Amino acid sequence: MKTGDFSFSGLGHSYLPDKWIFRNYQSQVSRGQILALLGPNGCGKTTLLKILLGALAQTEGSVSVNGHVAFVPQLFQVAFDYSALDMVLMGRAKKVGLFSQPTSADEEMALKALERVGLASLANRPFHEMSGGQRQLVIFARALVAEADILILDEPTSALDLKNQNAILEWIDRLARRENLTVIFSTHHPHHAYAVADQALLMLGGSDYAAGQVDEVLIESNLFRLYNLPLKKVSFEFEEQAIETLVPVFRPKEDHRMA
Amino acid sequence: MIEAYFKNIVPLFHRTQRFLDQRSWAWPWLLALVVVVAVMGSMFVGAYPMPLRRPLDILLDIILPFSWVDSPAWDLREITVVTLIRPPRIMVAVFAGITLGMSGTALQGMYRNPLVGPDLIGVSSGAAFGGALAYKLALPTLGIVTLASIGGVGAMLCTLFLARIVGGKSDGLPLILAGFFVGAFFMACVGLILHIGGGYAGPNLVYWLLGTFRGADPTKAWTIILTTTAGGILLMALRWRLNLLSLGDLDAKSLGLDVGTLRWILILVVSIMVAVQVAVSGVVGWVGLIIPHCARMLVGPDHRRLMPVSALLGCLLVLGLDNLTRTVIWSEIPVGVLSGFLGTPFICFLFWKCRSRGWS
Structure with missing residues (x-):
């Protein structure tokens, strides 16, 4: 197993006896690949991420992680108004001794990471005052200074507008392709997974799941089972580039819109 | 006069404030200087009437190898006040303040809750109960400190346990409520001791419980100096970790922090520091x-x-x-x-x- 490789097998978790949230899950991700987790609300995506992160013990099965894992939580509120630089600096926690303080070299690294995500000018801006997209980028910068091999993101595009969703997806893609990080993210948007992921894992409930290459897994029949909603794969050309994406078919019973 | 104040002094304040805003690292040094001046100044004030210069003369006369004043005009009472009463009292007040400031900061960071303080999560009440029990049993200072520490740590553990079973998490509103309940329980226990205690210890006990530095002696001073110094060094060493802890357990764990161990260390350190402060000077709330x-x-x-x-x-x-x-x-x-x-x-x-x- 190389650094950055990640796998789990026979993975299952239940909070109550014989009430399995998921069971017998199996998947393998190599360094530089992106895995997307998809499933409806309450299917156990966050539970699975916590297990992969090592913050929760699985009921059965095994997880093999080779490398340092960094986590990007859903948009969150910090209790105190740290600056963007303070937030990024916290990524150095593993490199700073328990009773030590970060050095000026650590601060330099944090500032460079902010530069890489294009937020160097906002280094001293309070985290509370930043937009949702900027906060996510700050947390990405924190993962960069942590020198992580594997990045786990919990619904990174939730509560973001389309522009910021696109920025975050670009960053996920960049971290995997250019920085050679292994990325695992959960999402409610199959088209996001289709746009950037190499592999997908659909959490269909209990021991029912579909995992594999995006082309094989994100197919209309699987997605209908997952969301009980038709999703169509559409292809078109945009700016001389062939685009293929997934479109949910929302159909209200009656259309009350004015003609 | 007023015109001169607005012309000269006010701009100076503004310039100083701007300077400090831009250099927040300067604050600790400036405050340390103010503390030194305040401690020295405190030696010159007190209830016992004596000339303003007298404490300085007495101290220099004792410290210096030669006679500072040719014909000393002070009496034994003044020497007692300057050498045995004021210094321990000032030291206890200084280190009680350090303890309360640091422990409040550590607790608020640790629990991600700016409404947490040692007296709001039961530590002070538990320590007050332990101390009151020791007073009732007529134990010496060391006994008061020991029982107050056990009471403080015990109360903190009760609060955490209650918060966890009620709210599932040991921060936020459940913690405040649990601290309120535990604090109320231990204060009821203190009330019981006062009720059955009576006798001569009663008024002293009440006065101590309300928080006072009267009666500070070298034993009390050294007890709080040593505890606060040891605990303070530990809290200073772990202060950056509090930034991480204040992000929440999941995030802190993902950053590589051993949340459980760190939290236990901090709880223990803060509880002992506050318990010792309560033991030597009663409950100084807020x-x-x-x-x-x-x-x-x-x-x-x-x-x-x-x-x-x-x-x-x-x-x-x-x-x-x-x-x-x-x-x-x-x-x-x-x-x-x-x-x-x-x-x-x-x-x-x-x-x-x-x-x-x-x-x-």
């Missing part, structure tokens, strides 16, 4: 709650700067209140009562100020 807020206003939320500034501000506040009680106010009102009068309007002001943008 300081641990309001000082971190004042410190955040000066240097922001980063615990690397916040912790030393909280320690120094706590020290200045408690020393100032004690100086006030023993010089200006008739009949030495307990410091705990004064801090309550100060703390309540301050926290109301914070509520009003932060109604729209949170507590940071």
